[in-house]
Amino acid sequence: MIINNEHIQDSNKSKHKEHSEGFDYLANRLAQKGHDVSKIVSKLSEFQVAIPSWALGAGGTRFGRFSFYGEPSNLEQKIEDVGILHSLTQTAGAVSLHIPWDIPSDYKAIKEKADALHIKFDAVNSNTFQDQKDAKETYKYGSLSNTSKAVREQAIQHNLDVINIGDKLGSKALTVWLADGSCFPGQNNFQTAFQNTQDSLIDIYKGLPDDWKMLVEYKPYEPNFYSTVIQDWGASLMLANGCGDKAYTLVDLGHHLPNSNIEQIVAILQLKGKLGGFHFNDSKYGDDDLTVGSIKPYALFLIFNELVYGMQNNSQNPDLAWMIDASHNVKDPLEDLIQSLEAIQEAYAKALLIDQDALKAAQANNDVVKCQEILQGAYRTDVRPLLEKARLSTGGAISPIDSYRSLNVRGQLIKERGKNTIATGL
Ligand SMILES: [Mn+2]
Numbered sequence: 149m150i151i152n153n154e155h156i157q158d159s160n161k162s163k164h165k166e167h168s169e170g171f172d173y174l175a176n177r178l179a180q181k182g183h184d185v186s187k188i189v190s191k192l193s194e195f196q197v198a199i200p201s202w203a204l205g206a207g208g209t210r211f212g213r214f215s216f217y218g219e220p221s222n223l224e225q226k227i228e229d230v231g232i233l234h235s236l237t238q239t240a241g242a243v244s245l246h247i248p249w250d251i252p253s254d255y256k257a258i259k260e261k262a263d264a265l266h267i268k269f270d271a272v273n274s275n276t277f278q279d280q281k282d283a284k285e286t287y288k289y290g291s292l293s294n295t296s297k298a299v300r301e302q303a304i305q306h307n308l309d310v311i312n313i314g315d316k317l318g319s320k321a322l323t324v325w326l327a328d329g330s331c332f333p334g335q336n337n338f339q340t341a342f343q344n345t346q347d348s349l350i351d352i353y354k355g356l357p358d359d360w361k362m363l364v365e366y367k368p369y370e371p372n373f374y375s376t377v378i379q380d381w382g383a384s385l386m387l388a389n390g391c392g393d394k395a396y397t398l399v400d401l402g403h404h405l406p407n408s409n410i411e412q413i414v415a416i417l418q419l420k421g422k423l424g425g426f427h428f429n430d431s432k433y434g435d436d437d438l439t440v441g442s443i444k445p446y447a448l449f450l451i452f453n454e455l456v457y458g459m460q461n462n463s464q465n466p467d468l469a470w471m472i473d474a475s476h477n478v479k480d481p482l483e484d485l486i487q488s489l490e491a492i493q494e495a496y497a498k499a500l501l502i503d504q505d506a507l508k509a510a511q512a513n514n515d516v517v518k519c520q521e522i523l524q525g526a527y528r529t530d531v532r533p534l535l536e537k538a539r540l541s542t543g544g545a546i547s548p549i550d551s552y553r554s555l556n557v558r559g560q561l562i563k564e565r566g567k568n569t570i571a572t573g574l
Contacts, residue, residue, distance in 0.1 A: 205571025207475030218561030231265030272314035329372030396424020418458030441491025
């Protein structure tokens with residue numbers, strides 16, 4: 149299913165008046181405070197977030213998976229789904245593929261399909277957390293860190309294959325997330341596992357094209373529950389530094405222990421020019437993979453404050469690969485992704501409202517109360533009319549969720565694909 153501009157404009161009709169009134173009121177107030185409203189709107193339009201191919205179907209838990217009707221069953225349909233999200237929100241202009249789930253059978257056709265929907269191929273993700281059919285070696289006890297050289301070599305070759313596939317599609321980054329670790333004390337030698345991982349990553353890094361990045365993701369626990377080899381940003385940064393200039397740390401919001409100060413991690417990595425990628429989600433307890441901004445929207449805003457500061461001040465840090473990394477157990481995946489995209493834009497817009505000069509002055513004067521007032525003043529602003537304006541200016545929906553429902557997108561997808569399709573994923 150492809151949503152054309154006419155459909156979206158039709159669905160916008162009943163909302164123009166309310167949007168205009170809300171926008172004019174907010175734009176006036178912001179202009180009075182010295183904000184350049186059109187600049188903020190164009191920054192929002194430029195901000196694009198990749199959709200992971202594995203988030204388009206229903207996610208499961210250890211206990212089961214409840215399928216969602218009309219799921220995409222092949223890469224072509226996954227790209228169509230991202231196209232739907234992008235048409236409505238105008239902020240999902242990229243897809244992040246997972247290999248081997250998404251190996252194209254016809255590269256040219258897939259590229260043409262993505263081009264037609266204005267979708268770029270963002271970072272490609274390798275998978276060494278599952279055994280593939282016909283694989284010679286097993287990853288049961290780890291991949292890049294494994295004590296067996298043959299297993300490590302298989303995992304290295306897989307990552308090189310992923311780079312090759314991504315290169316044919318125009319990707320410019322490889323994301324490595326390892327499930328490697330141990331479930332019980334004594335199972336692993338920490339030093340050997342870490343060194344093996346470093347050596348393996350260096351071998352992969354050698355196969356990285358010059359204009360590519362390697363993004364090293366970390367996670368404190370799960371699926372291993374005693375230790376993970378790359379458990380935190382420090383381990384990731386050491387490994388990235390051990391590889392070279394094209395290797396960076398990737399921060400996934402859910403991959404921290406409760407109450408970690410993620411905004412501080414983000415700030416310091418940018419200072420060092422080593423923040424390469426970012427995965428959005430939200431959580432209450434662990435890596436819950438919930439809708440972005442659904443649990444801790446203020447924390448998300450504080451993180452965006454640092455990201456905006458970094459984008460404005462840290463030219464030593466590259467442009468980031470932004471991606472949603474979430475799972476949908478009870479919601480329509482596309483609706484959930486629309487809500488996440490909205491939450492990301494909202495946090496970004498609020499962070500853009502922070503008066504950085506005033507904040508700096510208040511910090512210099514140790515005026516702690518003023519510092520808080522500046523941050524919370526921005527946070528408390530209802531910026532949704534700015535998001536609506538940004539979407540409208542490029543042909544998107546004033547309310548993507550309302551349009552998605554009034555256009556009966558899920559119903560159409562079920563009609564086209566049936567009720568029994570199952571998307572690849574976890
Ligand atoms: Mn992730």
